[in-house]
Amino acid sequence: MSSELVPPGLTYLADNIATHQNILGVGKAQGARWAQGLDLPSQAETVFFAGCGYQYSAQLERLTSLARNVDKSIIGAELPMRFARFQKKLGLNLPGIYSSVLSGSNESGAEPLKAAVKVLRRLDIEPGYLAENEPCCGAPLHHAGFQKKFAENARQAYQQLKSAGVRRVIGIVPYCTHALARLFPLYVDGYDLEVRHFLEVVAEKLPSHKLRFPRKVKVTYHDPCQLVRYLSVIEEPRRILNSIENIELVETDWTRGAWATCCGGGGGFETVFPALSQVLAVNRVNELMETGADVIVTHCPGCVMQLKDGLRQLKIKGVEVLDLAQVIDLSMEK
C-alpha cells in the first residue's frame, strides 16, 4: 500500500494491519495481556471485541508523543516522511520502545477493557474473548482510502469470527464497533453478526443496579465522534452517568451530544498532523473545562489519550480523564 497521495502516517498503520492484524505491527499476544487473570472463554457465541485502541493504548501514546516532538522540532522541513524512515533516522526501535513502555508502567491504558468485562459480568453477561485470534476491524484502512484492502480484511475478519462460532459481538472501541456494525455489511455478503456497543448493552441492563461512585465528583462527558455521530449513542452515556450517585453531570452549553467537538484524534489524524492534533486536543479540553468539572469522562481510547494530553499541555492539575467503563465499574457495588 503505497499510493503517493496517502500520508505516511496512515500507510504505516495500514501496513501494520496487513502484516500483523493490528495498527502497531506488534505481536497480538502483547495486546491480549490485559485479559490475563480474567479467565475469559476463548470460544463463545457472544464475544467481547477489544480492538486495538485500548489494547495498544500505551504504545500509541508513546508513538504519538514521539511524532509530536519530531513534528514540532523540524516542522515543515522533514515531514512528511515514512514512519519506517522516521524510525531509522532517529535510531528508534519502535517495537522495542513499545515493550519497554509496557514493562515500565503500571497503567497500560487497557484498564477500561478489564473494567468493561467486570461490568458485563455483574450484569450477568459472560462474554468470550478471542485474544490472539481476534481479527483487526481494519477501520484505518477505510479511513486512509484503501477500500479494497478494507473489504478484503472485512471478509477475512468475518470468516475468522464465524469459524470461531461467534454470533454476537459486543464492541467497545467506537471505530471498531462502527466498522463491524455499519461498514462490514457493505462489503460482506450475507453478513449476519449482531453487533452492539458496550454502552447500549449496559444502558439496557443497568436500571436494576444501584450505582455509587466512591467520591463526590463533578463530571463532564465528552462524546466521541464515532459514537455520537456515527452510531447515535447519545442518550445512553448520559442516562448511565445520571443514574450514578455522587456524580453530578455538568455539560458544555453547545458542544455536546451531536454537536460535540472532535478531540483532534480522528481516523489516524494524529499520525498525519501530530502537532495540529495536539492544538485541537487543547481546544477541546478548554471547552470542557468551562463546565467546572473535575473529571472528564469519555469512552474512546483515542479521546482518552487526546484529552489527557490536552490537560498536560494546559498544565491543569486535579482534573482527571476517565473512561466511562471505568466509571461504571468503580460505581458498582462490590
Added chain:
Amino acid sequence: MKKSTDFKSYKKEIMGAARNERLRLALSRAVDSFRNNVKNALEKFPHTADLAEEVLKIKEKAVPEMENLARKAIASVEENRGKGYIAGTAEEALKIIEDITGTGKLIVKGKSMTGEEIGLREYLEEKGNEVYETDLGEFIIQKLGDRPMHILSPAIHVPREDVARLFTEVMGHEIAPNAEITDMVAAAREYLRDKFFRADIGISGANVVAAETGTLFIIENEGNIRLATGAPPVHIALVGMEKLVPTLNEAYKVSEVTWRYANYTVPSYVNLVSGPSKTGDIEKVTTYGVHGPREFHVIFLDGGRTKLAEYPKLRQALYCLRCGGCLYECPVFAVTAGHFGDKYFTGIGAVWAAIVNNDPEKAAAVAYTCLTCGRCRERCPVKIDVPEMIIELRKLLAEGEKD
C-alpha cells in the same frame, strides 16, 4: 490546471495558521457570534428546517439537470434582452468575459466565489482593467494582496487594527488603530463611492437562478451589489451551473434557506435581476439602459460540475448553498481558517479541488486534513455528508479512479 503546493508546504502553512494567536482570536469571536445568530434566526423562523428539507429535494432534482436548466435559463435571459452563455471551462468563462469587457475599463465587482474559483479579478487586471472589489471583506483582501479565508466573510482572519493600518495606506489619510469600526466602514464607502458611478462594468455572482425566468437571486447586506449591478452600463454575472433551479418559487425557497443558515433572519437586500434596465414610458417604445445597465450578460460555468455530478457519492457537493455554516463547526477551520482548503474550504473543498479543479495533490492534502468528525453534517441545511465524500475521495486518490 496548475499543480499547487506539495504536502510539506501545505502542512507548514496550516501549522503556521494554527500557531497564530490573532487568527484564532478572530475566529473564536466569529464562531460565537455566528452560533448565536443562527440559533436566533432558526428559533424566530422555525419553518426553516422543513424548508431546508424541501430545498434538498429541489437540489437533488436540479443538479443532474443543470445543463438543460442552463439552456432554459439562457433562453429566458435572451427573451428578456440579456445574453446568456455556457462556459465549459474556467478558461472559456474568462474568454467570454474578456470579450465583453475588453481592456482599459473600470470594473466594480461584487463578491463571487465562482469568480475566485476561476481567478477572474486577477485575469481582468492582467488584461489591463482597473478592478475594484466592493464587498468590504473582499476589498480588504484585495488591498492586502491576501486570499479569502471564508466564503462569506473573506477577511474573517483580519483584526480591526490591521484594517486601520491598511486603510491608512490605501486611502492616504490616517485611520488610527483604535478608530471605531464605523469610521473604517465610512472610509471604504467614501473611497469606493465614485467607482460605482464611474465604472464601465459591474460584475456579480448569484446565489440561485430560476431557469423559467432567467432570474438571478443575489443575497447581500452591504448594498454594494445593488450599486455594482445597478449603476454601471453593463452587468456581467458569473454563475456556477449548480446554482440553477427550475422555478422562481423554488429559487425563493433556496434563497431563504441560504440566508437563514448563513445566520440572518433576513438579509438587507435580495436582488432579483432578470434582464437589462428598460423603459416604455415614451410612446411605449421599449428602450434599454435607463438608470440600470443597458447590457446584461450571464455566464453559466460548468468547469467540472457536470463531471462531478457523475460521481454518485460526491455529487452532493453540488447541493452546497454556500451558506458557510459548516465552516464555523469545523474544529480544524477554527484554528486555520481557509488555509484548510483550496478554492473552497474544509473537507468539501477537497472534493472541488479533486474533481472541479483537477488538482489531486492539493485535494489529497485537504482530504487528509479532514477529521471526518461529521459536525459539519449536523449544521448543513441540505445534509451534505462530508465524511462520506472524504472517504470516497480518499479511495479515489489512494486506489485510482477505476474500480
